[in-house]
Amino acid sequence: MTDIFISIAIIIIVGFLGSALAHRLSFPAVTGYLFGGLVLGISGIIATSTIHGLALLADLALGFIAFSIGSEFKISFLKKVGAAPLIITIFEAVGAVLVLDLLLILIGLPLPAAILLGAIGAATAPAATLMVVRQYKADGPVTRMLLPVVAMDDAAALILFSLSTAIAQMLIRKGDVSLAPMILEPLWEIFGSLVIGGAIGVLAAFFLRRFKNDGDRLGLALCIIMGGVGVATIFHLSSLLLCMMAGAVFTNLSKQTVKLIKVTDAVTPPLFLIFFVLSGAELDVTVLKSIGLVGIVYIIGRVIGKIFGAYLGARISKAPAVVRNYLGFTLIPQAGVAIGLSLVAMRVFPEYGETIRAVILCATLVYELVGPLITKATLTKAGEIEPKMKKPPCAEASKTDSSK
Structure with missing residues (x-):
């Protein structure tokens, strides 16, 4: 138990150092956390078993991030934008799948493996994106469209992966396949999550009316997230x-x-710091040597598919020009869901599992480190990060304190 506490203290210190370096370089804090975690993982200061043992904190942080993204789904906003987020999500997810399928087949990857990798390419990681939006207080058409799109993206990825798994099974086993489990399991995962999540939301709204102080509200928030996870x-x-x-x-x-949200925002920053440092520590740089042509094509092809698909979806849904031009560039990060799907692929298709796993791990390493930088640059160019916010908030605060 003592080792766990010392490990958490080391993780927080590494996060602070990584964040300070990121601020000095005008990078998003999340990039500093991930880089600090990467160095921590390579150093071996904390045992791999301890890092995996802290998964509970990572799950809790991801739950808070997901709840925060969900809180952006106000009916008034959805009435205003109409079906645009859904249309864009479909096009950017399918765009990534189609571009990847085509390119991977062209370079000679077996058809089942190409189909599976293409489907995994649809997934986007919302956590790093939300952290950039929060840190720089980004706001505008791109940011408002981005949050619902990344929220729906994982559902789209699960559906596309289930369909691709069924197709790959039929190609390999020549029709000797039971389609029902492959279709029903992801449907249960999606609709079961939505129904139970909705019920938890109703209960939370009911009980919050009876809570009058911030301590009780924080307790309710922890109950919602821990119970949900x-x-x-x-x-x-x-x-x-x-x-x-x-x-x-x-x-x-x-x-x-x-x-x-205000009371949770006051206590979640250390939790998010731990989450991203742990995410960085779990990135394995040794897989880079096995990336090969398939990995390079995956990393580049997915970005092309996301950008082109988001542009096309925004154009069809008549979204503002700024959304058409910039949204796709904010959809680059990829992490947890993609890694989870690669594990499923390894179990169902052992003949292609190692290749798929290595490619996804390499891509995650690249996307998670580079993605937040591109998101920040894109939102800045779109005019949704104020010039004064390009400098990290803590730097501004320290200036204010020193002038008192």
Whole structure:
């Protein structure tokens, strides 16, 4: 137990150092956390078993991130933008799949493996994106469209992966395949998460009316997230989708959403720091040597598919020009869901599993380190990060303090 506490203290110190370096270089803090974690993992100061043992904190942080994204799904906003987020999500997810399938087949990858990698390419990691939006207080058409798109992206990825798995199974086993489990399992994961998440959101809105102080509100928030993640684990659901749905339902039923988010914002930064440092520590740089042509094509092809698909979806849905031109560049980060799907691919298709796993791990390493930088640059160019916010908030605060 003592080792765990010391490890957490080391992780927080590494996060502070990484963040300070990122601020000095005008990089997003999340890039500093990830880089610090990467160095920590390479150093071996903390045992790999200890890093894996802290997964509970990572799950809790991801639950808070998902709930926060869900709280952006206000009915008033959805009425205003209409079907645009859904249309863009479909096009950017399918765009990534089609471009990857085509390119991977062209370089000679077996058709089943190409189909599976293409489907995994649809997934996007919302955590790093949200951290950039929060740190720089980004706001505008691109940011407002970005949050619902990344929220729906994982559901799209699960559906596309289930369909691709069925197709790959039929190609390999020549029709001797039971399609029902492959279709029903992801449907249960998606719709079960939405239904239970919605129920948790209703209960949270009901109980929050009776809480009058911030301490009680924080206790309720912890109950929502811990309960949601726990239920998702027991019933093999998506904790991301479940917590997002809880946040979406809660924000539309309660007038105290701002109060709850405010109290959680005061205590979650250290949790997010630990989450991203742990994410960086779990990145394995040794897989880079095995990336090969397939990995390079995957990394580049997915970005092309996301950008082109988002542009096309925004154009069809008549989204503003700034959304058409910039949204795709903010959809680069990829992490947890993609890694999870690669593990499923390894189990179902052992003949291609190692290749798929190595490619996804390499891509995650690149996307997670580079993605936040591109997101910040894109939102800045779109005019949604104020010039004064390009300098990290803590730097501004220290200047203010020194002038007193």
